Amino acid sequence: MFEVGINFNTDLPINHIVKGVNIAEEYGYDYVWIGESFQYSHSIPIAALISKVTEKIKIGIIVSPKIDQCAHIVKSIQTLREAYGERYAVGLVPGDALKLEAIGLKIFNALEEIRSCIKNFPRPNLRVKLNFDGHIPKLCKLTPLPIYIGASGPKMINEGSKIADGLLLNYINPELVKWALEFIDVKNCCIAAFGPILLKPAREELLMALRISTAIVASGANKSLVKKFNIEKEVEEIKKIFVKGDFNALKKYDEFLIKKFAIYGNIKEVKNKIEKLKRIGVDQIIFGAPFCKDLEGIKKIGEILK
Amino acid sequence: MMNISLGLTTSIPIKEGLKLALLADKIGFKRVFIGEDILSRDVFVYLSVIALETSRIELATGITSPYVRHIASLASNILAIQKISGERFTLGLGPGGIPELERFLGKMPEKPILVMRDATLVIKKLFSGEKVDYEGVLGKIKGFKLASPNPIKIYFGVRGEKLLKLAGKIADGVIFSGPKSYLKKALKIVEEKSSKKTDFNKIVWNCFLLAKNKEELKLGKQVAATIISSLPEKEIGNYPELIDKTFKIKEAFKKGNYAKAEEFIDEEILKQFCFAGELNEIEEEIIKLEKEGFKEFVVGPPFGKKPEEAILELRKLL
Numbered sequence: 001m002f003e004v005g006i007n008f009n010t011d012l013p014i015n016h017i018v019k020g021v022n023i024a025e026e027y028g029y030d031y032v033w034i035g036e037s038f039q040y041s042h043s044i045p046i047a048a049l050i051s052k053v054t055e056k057i058k059i060g061i062i063v064s065p066k067i068d069q070c071a072h073i074v075k076s077i078q079t080l081r082e083a084y085g086e087r088y089a090v091g092l093v094p095g096d097a098l099k100l101e102a103i104g105l106k107i108f109n110a111l112e113e114i115r116s117c118i119k120n121f122p123r124p125n126l127r128v129k130l131n132f133d134g135h136i137p138k139l140c141k142l143t144p145l146p147i148y149i150g151a152s153g154p155k156m157i158n159e160g161s162k163i164a165d166g167l168l169l170n171y172i173n174p175e176l177v178k179w180a181l182e183f184i185d186v187k188n189c190c191i192a193a194f195g196p197i198l199l200k201p202a203r204e205e206l207l208m209a210l211r212i213s214t215a216i217v218a219s220g221a222n223k224s225l226v227k228k229f230n231i232e233k234e235v236e237e238i239k240k241i242f243v244k245g246d247f248n249a250l251k252k253y254d255e256f257l258i259k260k261f262a263i264y265g266n267i268k269e270v271k272n273k274i275e276k277l278k279r280i281g282v283d284q285i286i287f288g289a290p291f292c293k294d295l296e297g298i299k300k301i302g303e304i305l306k
Numbered sequence: 307m308m309n310i311s312l313g314l315t316t317s318i319p320i321k322e323g324l325k326l327a328l329l330a331d332k333i334g335f336k337r338v339f340i341g342e343d344i345l346s347r348d349v350f351v352y353l354s355v356i357a358l359e360t361s362r363i364e365l366a367t368g369i370t371s372p373y374v375r376h377i378a379s380l381a382s383n384i385l386a387i388q389k390i391s392g393e394r395f396t397l398g399l400g401p402g403g404i405p406e407l408e409r410f411l412g413k414m415p416e417k418p419i420l421v422m423r424d425a426t427l428v429i430k431k432l433f434s435g436e437k438v439d440y441e442g443v444l445g446k447i448k449g450f451k452l453a454s455p456n457p458i459k460i461y462f463g464v465r466g467e468k469l470l471k472l473a474g475k476i477a478d479g480v481i482f483s484g485p486k487s488y489l490k491k492a493l494k495i496v497e498e499k500s501s502k503k504t505d506f507n508k509i510v511w512n513c514f515l516l517a518k519n520k521e522e523l524k525l526g527k528q529v530a531a532t533i534i535s536s537l538p539e540k541e542i543g544n545y546p547e548l549i550d551k552t553f554k555i556k557e558a559f560k561k562g563n564y565a566k567a568e569e570f571i572d573e574e575i576l577k578q579f580c581f582a583g584e585l586n587e588i589e590e591e592i593i594k595l596e597k598e599g600f601k602e603f604v605v606g607p608p609f610g611k612k613p614e615e616a617i618l619e620l621r622k623l624l
Contacts, residue, residue: 010386011453014389014390038378038379038381038382039378039382039450039451039452039453040382040385040452040453041382041385041386041389041390042350042379042382042383042385042386044348044350044351044354044383044386045350045351045353045354045383045386045387045390046386046390048351048354048355048358048390049354049358049390052355052358052359067376067378067379068375068376068379069374069375069376071410072348072374072375072379075346075347075348076348076350076351078347078348079316079320079347079348079351079352080351082319082320082321082347083320083321083324083351083355101448102447102448102449102450103376103377103378103445103446103447103450104445104446104447104448105376105445
């Protein structure tokens with residue numbers, strides 16, 4: 001079954017998060033994902049908040065074992081489950097290299113770190129259950145606590161699909177997602193396409209937020225992808241502008257950034273993109289920032305989901 | 307009048323802890339402290355659950371250790387609690403129990419004074435909205451800044467002389483615990499350094515036990531053993547009457563043999579580490595503590611045979 005998720009970053013005011021997740025639940029979104037960014041509120045207490053103000057929407061918690069010791073991640077999730085029941089998923093991500101560097105941490109073997117973190121979760125070996133009734137169920141449906149891995153490059157996608165229940169692909173453009181799917185060996189691993197989405201027409205403030213979100217994705221885009229799609233020059237220039245923090249200068253790359261790294265369109269266009277993603281094998285679309293800032297947009301997309 | 311607060315630890319099942327916290331909120335306790343048992347539930351989730359169910363009672367860790375989280379993760383967790391609790395949160399910070407830390411970290415925690423000092427200064431800076439550049443025992447930080455924090459108070463949960471002095475200098479309060487004969491001495495050490503701070507908080511948290519008879523007093527054994535296990539060895543030397551048993555208790559605790567540790571807890575030790583007895587006896591002790599200069603009294607485990615009834619009973623002291 002295809003699922004729809006929405007991401008809320010913790011830079012948002014608490015009351016906006018509460019309003020947004022309530023709307024998302026009311027309008028039938030399956031998942032709310034909470035982004036990881038340690039200069040803002042930690043995603044785990046915010047997961048507690050969302051658990052308290054909602055009843056059934058599933059809650060995906062994105063954390064990086066680079067900054068949070070895996071033992072803490074595991075016991076935090078266990079504590080949440082004890083308090084609020086079984087409706088969580090975990091997204092383990094390598095983290096943002098530049099931000100990690102600012103706190104003295106370096107990414108050198110994210111895959112190994114994530115692999116050893118997964119081993120810390122008390123969970124059955126799902127792989128042995130793969131073949132029954134001639135039907136191969138999706139891995140993320142076999143467990144009350146699915147574990148996703150944030151992936152953007154061929155190695156992480158390939159290895160990640162072997163050790164997790166799902167992948168959080170850092171792409172939303174069907175063309176890029178299709179490229180990423182080629183590296184997956186385990187076909188019943190759940191695929192979530194995660195990226196910046198915005199409904200047209202959008203006010204200038206949201207357009208700027210879209211510009212920044214897409215520039216973040218472009219700056220961190222995997223080298224193989226950049227090479228494959230022949231976008232080295234644009235990505236390098238965007239990176240330079242981004243490091244300077246001169247976000248207005250990104251304006252001239254709007255068309256490029258939106259085309260490659262976002263979904264920006266009216267309801268019909270967004271719906272078409274969702275259908276396209278479904279057809280190529282995506283199991284969940286996650287509406288990434290700045291979509292969460294547009295409460296009316298959450299309702300409008302919710303209407304078509306209904 | 308001395309403030310009365312509730313003390314819980316993360317080893318208490320969350321629904322049980324929440325029940326007691328709601329009761330404490332209702333009857334007018336000042337604060338609820340959550341002690342992080344690092345081998346058990348996560349303290350920030352525990353606090354979040356209580357924060358989300360209450361609106362008045364203040365909240366604090368009592369304590370969490372700077373050894374167990376990266377300083378940026380600690381800051382980010384504090385920021386979240388600040389926001390979801392409506393600024394009701396105070397950070398209780400301490401090195402933590404040595405045996406548990408050793409098990410969690412796989413080695414002895416090193417340089418506790420430097421770690422506590424630097425963690426406090428970095429957290430204070432981050433929560434006053436400053437950009438932090440730092441290199442030292444906590445690692446390296448360059449240009450790290452939190453988004454819209456509010457200033458935070460930090461209470462130290464420490465026992466050794468050097469850490470008490472440091473607390474007097476840089477913290478906003480101390481959570482004292484240990485043998486009763488030591489509490490007064492510890493207070494003096496802190497006051498030498500904190501005398502100019504008018505709102506410096508002095509909190510006492512030992513084992514608390516509302517008990518009607520000797521049999522019920524036994525409930526305090528486990529908590530007393532836990533406190534003893536984390537006493538600095540240098541400090542134990544100051545109490546010749548306790549020294550022999552205390553070392554035996556520490557040794558058993560270190561090996562994870564908690565039942566054995568409890569065997570060494572006798573009435574004399576219980577008296578030293580627990581506020582135990584009937585309500586009027588405990589009230590007398592609280593009055594005495596207040597006269598000595600303490601400002602907040604924490605009612606912590608094991609509470610009594612029926613914890614909820616014990617807490618309700620304390621209404622009479624508020």
